[in-house]
Amino acid sequence: MYVAAVFLPLIGSLIAGLIAFAAQGAVRADDKERKKRLDRASQVVTCGAMLLAALSAILVFVSVVVNGQDGTVELFTWIDVGSLEFSWALRGDTLAVLMVTMVTVVSSMIHVYSIGYMSHDNSVPRFMAYLSLFSFFMLMLVSSDNLVQLFFGWEGVGLASYLLIGFWYDRPAANAAAIKAFVVNRIGDFGFALGIFATFFLFDSVSYDTIFGLAESKSTATMEVFSGEFHALTVICLLLFFGAMGKSAQLGLHVWLPDAMEGPTPVSALIHAATMVTAGIFMVARLSPLFEYSETALIVVTLVGASTAIFAATVGCVQNDIKRVIAYSTCSQLGYMFFALGVSAYSAGMFHLITHAFFKALLFLGAGSVIHAMSDEQDMRNMGGLYKLIPATHVLMIVGSLSLAGIFPFSGFYSKDIILEAAWGAHTGIGQYAFWLGITAAFLTAFYSWRLLIMTFYGESRADETTLAHVHESPKVMILPLVVLALGAIFLGFLTVDYFIGGQSADFWKNSLFVLESHDALENAHHVPIWVKYLPLVVGVAGIALAYLMYMFAPELPGALAAGFQRTYLFLLNKWYFDELYDKIFIKPSFSLGRGFWKAGDGLLIDGVGPDGVAAAVRHLARRAGAVQSGYLYHYAFAMLLGVAALITWFLVKGGHRL
Numbered sequence: 001m002y003v004a005a006v007f008l009p010l011i012g013s014l015i016a017g018l019i020a021f022a023a024q025g026a027v028r029a030d031d032k033e034r035k036k037r038l039d040r041a042s043q044v045v046t047c048g049a050m051l052l053a054a055l056s057a058i059l060v061f062v063s064v065v066v067n068g069q070d071g072t073v074e075l076f077t078w079i080d081v082g083s084l085e086f087s088w089a090l091r092g093d094t095l096a097v098l099m100v101t102m103v104t105v106v107s108s109m110i111h112v113y114s115i116g117y118m119s120h121d122n123s124v125p126r127f128m129a130y131l132s133l134f135s136f137f138m139l140m141l142v143s144s145d146n147l148v149q150l151f152f153g154w155e156g157v158g159l160a161s162y163l164l165i166g167f168w169y170d171r172p173a174a175n176a177a178a179i180k181a182f183v184v185n186r187i188g189d190f191g192f193a194l195g196i197f198a199t200f201f202l203f204d205s206v207s208y209d210t211i212f213g214l215a216e217s218k219s220t221a222t223m224e225v226f227s228g229e230f231h232a233l234t235v236i237c238l239l240l241f242f243g244a245m246g247k248s249a250q251l252g253l254h255v256w257l258p259d260a261m262e263g264p265t266p267v268s269a270l271i272h273a274a275t276m277v278t279a280g281i282f283m284v285a286r287l288s289p290l291f292e293y294s295e296t297a298l299i300v301v302t303l304v305g306a307s308t309a310i311f312a313a314t315v316g317c318v319q320n321d322i323k324r325v326i327a328y329s330t331c332s333q334l335g336y337m338f339f340a341l342g343v344s345a346y347s348a349g350m351f352h353l354i355t356h357a358f359f360k361a362l363l364f365l366g367a368g369s370v371i372h373a374m375s376d377e378q379d380m381r382n383m384g385g386l387y388k389l390i391p392a393t394h395v396l397m398i399v400g401s402l403s404l405a406g407i408f409p410f411s412g413f414y415s416k417d418i419i420l421e422a423a424w425g426a427h428t429g430i431g432q433y434a435f436w437l438g439i440t441a442a443f444l445t446a447f448y449s450w451r452l453l454i455m456t457f458y459g460e461s462r463a464d465e466t467t468l469a470h471v472h473e474s475p476k477v478m479i480l481p482l483v484v485l486a487l488g489a490i491f492l493g494f495l496t497v498d499y500f501i502g503g504q505s506a507d508f509w510k511n512s513l514f515v516l517e518s519h520d521a522l523e524n525a526h527h528v529p530i531w532v533k534y535l536p537l538v539v540g541v542a543g544i545a546l547a548y549l550m551y552m553f554a555p556e557l558p559g560a561l562a563a564g565f566q567r568t569y570l571f572l573l574n575k576w577y578f579d580e581l582y583d584k585i586f587i588k589p590s591f592s593l594g595r596g597f598w599k600a601g602d603g604l605l606i607d608g609v610g611p612d613g614v615a616a617a618v619r620h621l622a623r624r625a626g627a628v629q630s631g632y633l634y635h636y637a638f639a640m641l642l643g644v645a646a647l648i649t650w651f652l653v654k655g656g657h658r659l
Contacts, residue, residue, distance in 0.1 A: 001063075002073050002090055005056035005100055006139045009107070012049030013132035016042040020125035027122070042125035043115050046132045050108035053139075057101040064097045065499075065508060072145055079148070084200070086207050089145035095350070095512035099142035099282055102354050106274035106361050107135040109481035113365050114266040116478035117372060121264075127167060131270065134160035138275040142282055147196045147206040150283070154192065154247070157276045158185045164271075165263040177259035184256040188246015195239030198223065199290075202232050212289040212514070219293040233290055237297035240287065241304075244280030248334050251308040255578055257331055261323040265368030268323055272330040273361035281337045281353050285346045289514040298342050299430050302423075305338025306434035311576065313444035317451070318562075318572045321378050322367045325452050329404060330360055332441055336419050339434040344519035345422035347509060351493075351500035352415035358488030359403035359412055365482055366397040369474040370456060375467050380452065385461035389471045394457050396482045401453055403489040405446035405540045411493030416442065417536050418501050418525055424532050425524030435532075442536050446543025454551040501525075 019042045026035040064070045073090040090096075111131060118127055137160055141153025158181075166178030196206065202218055203211045215233070223232035244250070249257035257277070261268055271277060284291060284301065291297055312331035319325045333356050340349035371378055373390050387394040403412035420442070423435040461468060473479070499508040501522065515522070550557045562569040574580065607613075 001056045002060045002092060002097075002100075002143075003075070005053045005060055005104060006090060006143055007136070008049040008053040008056070009046075009104075009132045009139065010136040012046040013129045013136060015045045016125050016129035016132060019045070020123070020129055023123075023125045039124040042128045046128040047108070047111045047115065050104065050111045050132065050135065053135075054101075054104040054108040057097070057104040060092070061097045061101045064092060064094060068510075070094065070097070070510065074145075083204050084206070086146040086148060086205075088149060090143040091145040091208070092143075093512040094509050095282075095286060096143050098350070098354065099278075100139055102357050103135060103138050103142065103274045106357050106485070107131075107138075107270060109484050110266050110270050110274070110361065110365065113269075113368070113478050113481040114264075116475045117266055117368055118264060123167075127164075127264070130160060130163045130167065131266065134164060134270060134275055138279070141279055145208060147199060147208075147211075150286075151193070151196060154243070154279060154283075155189065157247075157279060158182065158189065161185075161260070161271060161276050164267040165260050167263055167267065171262065174262040177256075177262040180259050181256040184253055185246045188243045188253050191239045192243020192246075195236050195243060198232075198236045198239060202236065208286070215289040215293060231294065231296070234294040234296045237287070237291050237294045238300060240290075241280075241284065241297060241301055244283055244338075245304065246280075247283075248277050248280030248338070249308075249331050250280070250304050250334065250338065251311055252304075254308065254312070254331055255582065258324050258327045258575070261321065261327055265323065265364060265371060268327070269361045269364035269368070272327065272364060273357045277330060277334055278353055278357070281334065281341065281349060284338070284341045285350055285513060288341075288344075288346050291341070292344065292514055292516045292519065298344065300342075302339045302342025302430045302434050305335045305340075305342055306423075306437040307335070308332065309335030309339065309441040310437040310444075311335075313441040313448070314572055315575050316448040317444055318569060319448075320381050322370060322380050322383075322452060322456060323364070323378055325380075325448055326360070326363050326367055329363075329445065329448070332445060333360070333404075335441070336416060336438060339438065340419040340422060343422050343426040343428075343431050343434065343521040344515050345419065345522040345525065346513045346515065347501050347505055348415070348418045348422050348522060348525070350513075351497070352412075352419055354496075354500075355403070355411035355415040355489070355493050358485050358492055359400045359410075362396060362400035362482055362485040362489050363404065365478070365485070366393055366400060369393040369478055369482070370397075372474055372478070373471045374463065375470055377463065377467060380455040382463050382467075383456045383461070384459045384463070385457070386471065387457040389468075390473045392473055392479050393482075396479075396486050397453060397457070399486045399489050401449040403493075405449050405544065406442060406536055407446075407540055407544075408537060409490075409494055411489050411491070413537070414493035414497045415500075417533070418497075418522075420536050421525035421528045421532060422521045424528050426521035427524065431521065439535060439539055443539040443543045446540040447547050450544045450547035451551055454547060458552060459555070 019038050023035055023038040026038060070092045072092055075088045078086055078088040118124055121127060137153050137156030140156060141150055144150040144153060162178050162182045165181050166174050168174045200206050202221060203214050205211060219233060221232040222229045223235050225235055246253040260271055309332045312328045316325050316328035319328060337349040337352050370393060403410035406412045406416040420435055420438045423431045423438060498504045
């Protein structure tokens with residue numbers, strides 16, 4: 001059953017890929033009926049495989065959590081060379097099966113939604129094949145039993161994201177976004193690979209069980225790096241976290257995430273909710289036995305997470321593209337998860353990861369429904385007054401926004417609040433830093449969530465008449481997945497809070513997460529002052545109230561503030577100028593260096609001295625030799641006489657020398 005949950009998406013992807021080749025033949029033959037049948041076949045195969053995988057995952061999850069039947073499913077020995085020995089295996093503890101269940105359920109809803117959203121696209125089988133392949137690689141990542149298998153899935157989701165972000169490859173912006181995502185992630189993955197090498201160097205193994213069993217004994221070990229002695233586990237954890245920063249779009253390596261919106265909306269939902277960006281969170285939680293022995297690494301994780309949360313929240317407040325607002329929201333929420341991990345509240349971070357998957361997928365797919373209704377319009381400044389025209393989408397977007405803003409009793413209320421309480425309960429300086437930035441980000445999150453709703457659904461319509469004439473509610477195949485996700489956004493937090501972070505948590509998580517007894521932030525979270533408990537809810541309501549004030553009751557206020565604080569507004573609108581800074585520091589110098597190597601190194605030196613130089617010399621000699629060939633007989637006769645005279649002279653000299 002577990003094997004089916006992991007590998008069914010791969011089977012669906014391979015079949016859809018074969019159908020895609022057949023569909024290309026139908027397009028060339030202009031056989032529209034056959035093309036339509038092949039499109040439908042690819043949708044049925046991939047959606048059916050994902051739904052069966054989700055059902056299998058749920059059954060496995062119940063078996064592991066309720067019946068305690070966890071264990072590792074070993075498929076075969078993968079590598080056995082010297083001390084490097086590990087199998088291709090599926091880890092079956094709570095953390096793994098929880099992630100497998102979340103990925104398959106959310107991904108299956110996105111697959112079904114895609115039937116309607118991509119119905120008019122010319123490459124439906126290719127899209128469905130990529131979507132299922134993305135899901136498979138993420139399942140491979142979360143079910144891994146060793147670091148190499150984890151790296152396989154890690155790189156796989158990077159490949160799939162490149163294919164899906166650049167799916168519409170005839171658009172230059174999509175190609176640029178895909179390349180940007182790929183390159184930025186390769187930067188993070190370089191550190192991640194070094195972390196895996198360092199782990200093998202220290203533990204002589206890449207298997208989780210071996211590494212975790214030796215972690216305590218290696219907690220004081222040192223490692224030589226650049227001729228200096230450093231705490232070995234700190235080096236390893238920081239390198240691994242650098243990889244997580246790239247995958248999970250943390251501050252500094254976040255620049256690819258907003259541009260990923262160039263892909264189709266189902267891709268955005270899959271990347272931001274269930275797959276790629278959650279990989280870094282999962283990896284740190286999985287390797288908690290290593291991170292727990294490095295205070296420095298935990299501080300760095302907390303610092304980066306909290307800083308990312310506030311950075312992305314500030315930027316989200318001024319964006320006008322409906323998908324980019326939600327994208328920056330994802331970046332901010334990932335920051336929450338990371339600083340939960342940083343204060344050793346791993347279960348709280350995973351709790352928010354699961355609830356976030358549902359309400360963020362709901363928001364992205366809801367935004368896709370709006371875009372679908374508005375004939376591909378994404379700028380909220382050209383929307384407004386849509387609540388009467390697309391009422392189902394309107395209600396579902398409200399549900400997702402309430403959960404994102406952490407309003408009681410929606411799922412986000414339970415998972416976000418426990419993170420903030422754990423940060424307070426850490427009783428450390430970095431914990432206080434995370435708490436107060438998290439509170440500020442909570443206020444801004446509620447504000448930009450309602451700014452999005454008000455600009456999209458309320459007030460006077462700002463769309464042109466042609467667009468308004470075509471506004472319509474999405475078909476049932478798109479709305480029904482939103483309803484399923486909305487149920488998770490409403491009830492998941494309330495139903496599971498006791499298992500994730502409450503009295504049942506020890507039995508629920510078993511040994512899949514590790515926390516030192518001295519790291520008691522999560523325990524302290526249950527005993528924080530009452531104002532700490534209610535402050536997130538208060539600031540959330542305040543953020544919603546401010547959005548109503550600025551965008552409904554005093555709509556002239558945003559423009560006045562932007563004009564009065566123009567520099568601040570431009571700073572936020574331009575995303576703190578990270579792209580411009582990187583362009584100046586890295587991209588332009590790299591292009592200049594590359595152009596120099598091309599023109600001077602390759603052109604003048606290598607080609608000039610090498611093939612081009614030899615060819616030029618031969619050409620020159622041939623031209624000089626050709627000049628001798630005048631075509632006049634007396635020239636040739638004269639040359640022959642000179643030759644004869646030279647030969648006679650030579651013989652006479654040689655003969656005289658002998659005498």
